[in-house]
Amino acid sequence: QVAGAMTGFPSPCGACKFLRRKCVNGCVFAPHFCHEQGAAHFAAIHKVFGASNVSKLLTGLPSIDRREAAATISYEAQARLHDPVYGCVAHIFALQQQVVNLQARLESLKAQGQQNYAP
Amino acid sequence: QVAGAMTGFPSPCGACKFLRRKCVNGCVFAPHFCHEQGAAHFAAIHKVFGASNVSKLLTGLPSIDRREAAATISYEAQARLHDPVYGCVAHIFALQQQVVNLQARLESLKAQGQQNYAP
Numbered sequence: 001q002v003a004g005a006m007t008g009f010p011s012p013c014g015a016c017k018f019l020r021r022k023c024v025n026g027c028v029f030a031p032h033f034c035h036e037q038g039a040a041h042f043a044a045i046h047k048v049f050g051a052s053n054v055s056k057l058l059t060g061l062p063s064i065d066r067r068e069a070a071a072t073i074s075y076e077a078q079a080r081l082h083d084p085v086y087g088c089v090a091h092i093f094a095l096q097q098q099v100v101n102l103q104a105r106l107e108s109l110k111a112q113g114q115q116n117y118a119p
Numbered sequence: 120q121v122a123g124a125m126t127g128f129p130s131p132c133g134a135c136k137f138l139r140r141k142c143v144n145g146c147v148f149a150p151h152f153c154h155e156q157g158a159a160h161f162a163a164i165h166k167v168f169g170a171s172n173v174s175k176l177l178t179g180l181p182s183i184d185r186r187e188a189a190a191t192i193s194y195e196a197q198a199r200l201h202d203p204v205y206g207c208v209a210h211i212f213a214l215q216q217q218v219v220n221l222q223a224r225l226e227s228l229k230a231q232g233q234q235n236y237a238p
Contacts (some may be wrong), residue, residue: 048176049168050168050172052169053169061204068204073206076208084176084180085184085187085191086191087191088195089195091211095211095215095217098218099214099221102225106221106224106228109232112232113232116235
């Protein structure tokens with residue numbers, strides 16, 4: 001925002017910078033996408049979800065929920081670019097497998113414990 | 120497909136039915152969205168991702184990967200409509216918490232076991 005303050009023109013947010021549009025007062029993206037890194041994050045969001053869909057989704061939420069929504073949408077978008085087939089569902093599959101493995105180890109330890117205490 | 124076979128006009132796939140467009144031969148959505156249930160699934164996908172973005176994503180993948188990609192995109196879209204703030208990331212958070220809890224129980228059982236075998 002320094003350059004903006006010096007020239008008298010405020011810097012657009014990362015989303016508007018990426019979309020090459022004027023960042024108006026009350027822009028729904030501005031609180032969540034800063035001028036610098038925000039543009040790169042928004043590029044992924046725009047490619048996967050489309051700026052218009054995300055704008056509608058954020059606008060439909062209470063202000064207090066928008067930060068988390070922007071963060072989870074950004075995460076989903078990055079994951080889908082990284083893994084176009086599974087996206088963040090790959091993470092869900094991996095965690096489900098980890099839960100199954102931990103439950104099996106837990107059952108096995110419990111069974112051992114019961115054996116040790118058997119009369 | 121019965122109605123289509125009887126009238127001589129093939130039924131459009133669920134995506135084309137939802138988009139009210141002609142379902143052309145080789146439609147990228149047709150193998151993954153049937154005429155009936157497919158339209159409801161595609162409505163969620165269109166609202167969250169946009170038909171055009173998903174068409175580009177599927178077209179860019181080898182045919183063998185498209186079924187899984189359509190399924191995971193459909194899952195993400197349904198989850199985002201159900202929970203607009205967290206979407207399917209809510210599932211990731213819940214699984215991460217389950218992993219933490221299971222690891223804690225496992226450590227606790229191990230510690231108990233070591234106590235029982237302590238000289």
